[in-house]
Amino acid sequence: xxxxxxxxxxxxxxxxxxxxxxxxxxxxxxxxxxxxxxxxxxxxxxxxxxxxxxxxxxxxxxxxxxxxxxxxxxxxxxxxxxxxxxxxxxxxxxxxxxxxxxxxxxxxxxxxxxxxxxxxxxxxxxxxxxxxxxxxxxxxxxxxxxxxxxxxxxxxxxxxxxxxxxxxxxxxxxxxxxxxxxxxxxxxxxxxxxxxxxxxxxxxxxxxxxxxxxxxxxxxxxxxxxxxxxxxxxxxxxxxxxxxxxxxxxxxxxxxxxxxxxxxxxxxxxxxxxxxxxxxxxxxxxxxxxxxxxxxxxxxxxxxxxxxxxxxxxxxxxxxxxxxxxxxxxxxxxxxxxxx
Amino acid sequence: xxxxxxxxxxxxxxxxxxxxxxxxxxxxxxxxxxxxxxxxxxxxxxxxxxxxxxxxxxxxxxxxxxxxxxxxxxxxxxxxxxxxxxxxxxxxxxxxxxxxxxxxxxxxxxxxxxxxxxxxxxxxxxxxxxxxxxxxxxxxxxxxxxxxxxxxxxxxxxxxxxxxxxxxxxxxxxxxxxxxxxxxxxxxxxxxxxxxxxxxxxxxxxxxxxxxxxxxxxxxxxxxxxxxxxxxxxxxxxxxxxxxxxxxxxxxxxxxxxxxxxxxxxxxxxxxxxxxxxxxxxxxxxxxxxxxxxxxxxxxxxxxxxxxxxxxxxxxxxxxxxxxxxxxxxxxxxxxxxxx
Numbered sequence: 001x002x003x004x005x006x007x008x009x010x011x012x013x014x015x016x017x018x019x020x021x022x023x024x025x026x027x028x029x030x031x032x033x034x035x036x037x038x039x040x041x042x043x044x045x046x047x048x049x050x051x052x053x054x055x056x057x058x059x060x061x062x063x064x065x066x067x068x069x070x071x072x073x074x075x076x077x078x079x080x081x082x083x084x085x086x087x088x089x090x091x092x093x094x095x096x097x098x099x100x101x102x103x104x105x106x107x108x109x110x111x112x113x114x115x116x117x118x119x120x121x122x123x124x125x126x127x128x129x130x131x132x133x134x135x136x137x138x139x140x141x142x143x144x145x146x147x148x149x150x151x152x153x154x155x156x157x158x159x160x161x162x163x164x165x166x167x168x169x170x171x172x173x174x175x176x177x178x179x180x181x182x183x184x185x186x187x188x189x190x191x192x193x194x195x196x197x198x199x200x201x202x203x204x205x206x207x208x209x210x211x212x213x214x215x216x217x218x219x220x221x222x223x224x225x226x227x228x229x230x231x232x233x234x235x236x237x238x239x240x241x242x243x244x245x246x247x248x249x250x251x252x253x254x255x256x257x258x259x260x261x262x263x264x265x266x267x268x269x270x271x272x273x274x275x276x277x278x279x280x281x282x283x284x285x286x287x288x289x290x291x292x293x294x295x296x297x298x299x300x301x302x303x304x305x306x307x308x309x310x311x312x313x314x315x316x317x318x319x320x321x322x323x324x325x326x327x328x329x330x331x332x333x334x335x336x337x338x339x340x
Numbered sequence: 341x342x343x344x345x346x347x348x349x350x351x352x353x354x355x356x357x358x359x360x361x362x363x364x365x366x367x368x369x370x371x372x373x374x375x376x377x378x379x380x381x382x383x384x385x386x387x388x389x390x391x392x393x394x395x396x397x398x399x400x401x402x403x404x405x406x407x408x409x410x411x412x413x414x415x416x417x418x419x420x421x422x423x424x425x426x427x428x429x430x431x432x433x434x435x436x437x438x439x440x441x442x443x444x445x446x447x448x449x450x451x452x453x454x455x456x457x458x459x460x461x462x463x464x465x466x467x468x469x470x471x472x473x474x475x476x477x478x479x480x481x482x483x484x485x486x487x488x489x490x491x492x493x494x495x496x497x498x499x500x501x502x503x504x505x506x507x508x509x510x511x512x513x514x515x516x517x518x519x520x521x522x523x524x525x526x527x528x529x530x531x532x533x534x535x536x537x538x539x540x541x542x543x544x545x546x547x548x549x550x551x552x553x554x555x556x557x558x559x560x561x562x563x564x565x566x567x568x569x570x571x572x573x574x575x576x577x578x579x580x581x582x583x584x585x586x587x588x589x590x591x592x593x594x595x596x597x598x599x600x601x602x603x604x605x606x607x608x609x610x611x612x613x614x615x616x617x618x619x620x621x622x623x624x625x626x627x628x629x630x631x632x633x634x635x636x637x638x639x640x641x642x643x644x645x646x647x648x649x650x651x652x653x654x655x656x657x658x659x660x661x662x663x664x665x666x667x668x669x670x671x672x673x674x675x676x677x678x679x680x
Binding site: 044096099102128136139140148152158162164166 | 463467470477485489496506
């Protein structure tokens with residue numbers, strides 16, 4: 001089970017399709033989660049649902065809550081507690097997105113103006129706090145100290161990761177290890193927690209909880225790495241997707257780290273100018289993509305992601321055959337197969 | 341017991357002295373709390389203790405954790421759980437201060453540059469998130485769902501209050517009721533929670549928990565109202581304290597609400613110009629103080645505070661004589677007696 005994927009060109013599925021299949025398997029639960037989300041983001045202070053709704057209702061993929069729902073069902077859980085907890089996970093995720101948007105410059109999120117550009121920094125921060133508090137209220141209502149421990153730990157780690165990222169932003173000499181630590185903290189730990197609490201509500205023994213944690217953590221790492229590759233993908237651009245956000249912000253991601261390490265003086269100068277000094281001109285993004293392609297940095301970054309994907313796949317080996325297991329494996333596969 | 345204070349001019353004590361007396365009674369506990377705070381604000385990410393320390397180590401009065409310690413001891417608690425929980429309360433308070441500082445303009449806090457002006461908005465927000473998460477980790481370690489419920493509710497209410505305040509800032513027609521709701525949410529609910537969890541760790545019956553909640557809530561209201569009065573106090577200015585912060589920011593506090601309601605057209609124009617339009621010139625603060633004094637707004641706002649002080653005092657009637665009870669009553673008295 002340690003092989004990952006053999007690219008089958010006849011498959012026209014992509015990551016979104018695989019996610020949709022998984023989502024379809026927990027459709028009823030997800031509707032209930034959306035109800036909880038809409039209900040619990042309400043407040044007598046009208047600006048709160050207004051601002052939160054800008055992001056929450058805008059309908060992300062609900063990937064993290066879907067993972068919680070799927071993990072619980074995979075563990076044979078047949079109750080309803082996981083719905084409230086899936087909503088917690090989404091609230092925590094949304095709170096971190098809102099706080100992540102608080103920057104000095106205006107910004108976009110999912111192609112839309114970020115909340116802070118529409119509502120200002122301060123309301124954005126405070127509504128994030130509200131959602132975060134609401135998540136802990138929901139967890140407390142559920143009453144599982146294990147869940148509280150898992151999600152409060154994840155929240156602290158996310159905040160640490162975000163701060164760590166600030167201190168590495170625009171430093172082109174960021175090590176691959178430092179990059180890994182940032183994406184683990186910022187992205188993968190919440191994936192891990194989301195999956196793990198599925199086993200906790202199902203009251204499964206520790207090995208299954210650990211297996212789901214392993215699955216989530218490594219899926220999260222692979223997911224983020226591929227996202228970072230796709231931001232430089234000519235193929236994505238060809239498909240009409242917006243690319244180059246990381247480049248414009250000077251974010252130091254794995255492809256760039258690899259290209260810098262492999263580059264000569266002129267190339268390193270280019271990366272310093274564009275990503276450290278943020279002195280960018282027309283054609284620089286194209287040149288960046290060219291350097292990343294020639295140095296194999298994009299391909300190798302995607303290969304690194306496959307390593308984590310393989311770990312995620314293997315983690316599910318503990319579970320018997322189940323439609324949800326197959327769908328989760330598909331999510332791993334199609335996360336990694338996407339073209340770049 | 342419903343009378344409040346008779347001002348005794350011979351007493352040279354003030355609010356700080358009364359707080360110091362209370363603090364002295366829980367000195368050992370407070371040292372332990374400071375240890376927990378210093379230990380648990382650490383992180384491998386150096387910027388976190390650096391930024392958090394700017395505010396935490398700068399040594400506020402630790403009023404809220406002292407209330408938790410005092411309430412627990414008043415309830416006869418002789419364990420150590422309250423120390424960790426007092427640290428939680430301080431972390432939540434600090435997180436809200438950090439987030440409160442995130443504004444578009446530079447700002448001061450306790451006469452020092454606010455964290456965001458030194459470190460930027462984003463790290464300030466994220467370190468707030470870290471402290472907030474850390475607070476929930478500490479609570480989870482303690483394991484009381486009652487405490488978790490109380491503090492997650494308080495946190496959600498604080499965030500709601502902060503958002504509500506944004507929507508009322510610079511609106512001179514803010515009602516006294518809206519003002520009350522804001523200070524209750526922003527200040528008094530955390531005071532209430534801090535006191536209440538003292539009874540919870542001591543495992544006291546509900547009436548004592550409710551009495552301490554009542555005490556904390558009403559002390560918090562009185563405390564904030566008096567703070568709002570003192571910001572216009574000529575006497576404070578004479579003592580070398582900085583005043584006029586609320587005026588410069590256009591914060592609509594009780595004294596101003598009363599003065600506006602009582603004023604004629606010219607006075608209302610003055611308040612609109614200075615607080616709504618923030619068009620301020622030399623001499624405006626002095627004129628504001630003059631209007632607030634002539635209209636009795638300062639005196640009456642302080643009288644309103646006495647009402648809440650009286651409720652706080654009465655709430656302690658349930659408890660037998662105890663040095664901590666006397667010290668808490670002194671805090672109420674000297675909060676209200678301070679000159680303005």
